Amino acid sequence: MAPAYSSYLRMFVMALFMFVLASSRVGALVTSTAILVRVDQSGKGDYRKIQDAIDAVPSDNKEPVFILVKPGIYQEKIVVPADKPFITISGLKANGTIITWNDGGEIFESPTFTVLASDFVARYLTIQNTLGARTKAVALRVSGDRAAFFGCRILAYQDTLLADNGRHYYKNCYIEGAVDFICGNAASLFEAKPLTYICIFFSEVPFTFTLKGDASITAQRRESPSEDTGFTFLGCKITGVRSALLGRPWGAYSRVVFALSYMSGAILPQGWDDWGDTSKQSTTFYREYKCYGPGANARKRVEWSGKLTTEEAEFFMTKNMIGGRSWIRSTPTHFKKASTATSNNPATHA
Template structure:
């Protein structure tokens, strides 16, 4: 009654929504993506709103994800309004091209407190390909006495921007696939970035809660033929006590830190062989142009490497994860039904 439906959507939705949502939209290189039906439109996304007060499409994040059709073939942008969401969330493998976005990580929190098997304990599990998360806190509050994954990423082509990932043991199970983490804060004590993905961490803050015997990374590469490994570029390492840069979960574990600030939280030896001396000849643990009190390599284990410019070059580009072909821009238009609204409809750019 009164205004037509399109005007209701515009006034009641776009103006209110887009003022906040522009906060989380960055400018990234435009790419195209192909699906079974041809080239996907990277500029327009179906918008789904999650609001715990009931003023959105769903009150729970999982309900919003469940509403995405199986074998999805269009961009879906799930906007999570500020709040604390006490739920265990999974993005199934048959629901690709989903973005899960808050407005600020400090006020948009997904939290649970599970333990048990490492692959089952995650607060947020991502099995779908072409997933994006922005401006969220993802945490596991189980505590210090067991495996407690906050985020498990087991889908290919996943990217995380400005997220806070918090737990104590096995915080980020960077399981399988190619992944990109930009400006994320990752906190834990024991092997808190682990798994066998091929991942680039750029401008991330790694904070260790270890009092002296914990490791930041536990990469799980099992053979020299696997194109997996963790690269940390332009990152920052801090801690409440001291911690190792990494130890080998797999015999051919591969981890590289470059251009990274290392506080005194990094122990002088840097790396550990996890009690298996045979791994010293097979792991690939490297550092390049790092700085800060923890970056002094004079007391590093002799089987770690100081990488030359040529040696480190492959770890300083998104090519290591094939990112130039799949890292997608933020959508510039959103649609609800047949109504399409530009992201700058309220005059902001």
């Protein structure tokens, strides 16, 4: 291992040490050892591109693979295939490891980063689609089961995060967009200690959008009462420079819960919209629980949304809604060298 990269890895492990301890306290699975694969644009790692590192993981992989990405701007359109589970992709700081693309159009084809595999983890990455307000332009599509994201920044304009299918966990992430920018039919828990930021056309984004009219944060697509899907936002902070609804129903049985979350004045007083179909008012499940801030005032909320009681809220206040205690895993504490199946001469990966 090169001295510079050895130093970088030591810094990485030290920075995550406290996080590992915290994760284990809340029931995360402890993954003590993983295969280490290094991505470095300078050529000092195993690969120069993130996709090359993913491609080198064997099909039907059974062993944790930790892809450590050195800081830089990676202009890549990335896919984690369905036959490559147990992959972690990690930077050290989200604002230093940026994965960017600018595709748009069809919602399932436009993402900068697509996860089709199960048991996937991303840590400390920025994933962005810079196309802007011209059309649907997804930053992150997650269609695999048991996927977790820690400390990531997910940025786009419309349909930023397509939480498509499966069970997903987002902790301490920053999610930014304008139109239906958290959408799909996954069972997703957005949790923060202290805060996950959900920003509506926020000024931090490094490119400019123009938002005309009101927008919606969520477009959840639950289509049947038998589906155990929905979005729960626990302890989040919602802010922005434009107004927005909390959600509107992409599916007739759309289910979204905001609990213990701060809502700025960017949230419109009515809170929710039926997307022009009054029949969905009786089938959607839109609830709030002990939220606070100027946007949490419920006096003008639509009458077909509601508040959860303490007893009702219990189900949404833990990882039980996604079965997370059985599959969310912590950062490995030990690493071993990649085999020839997952590592090659970096000079061949220009």
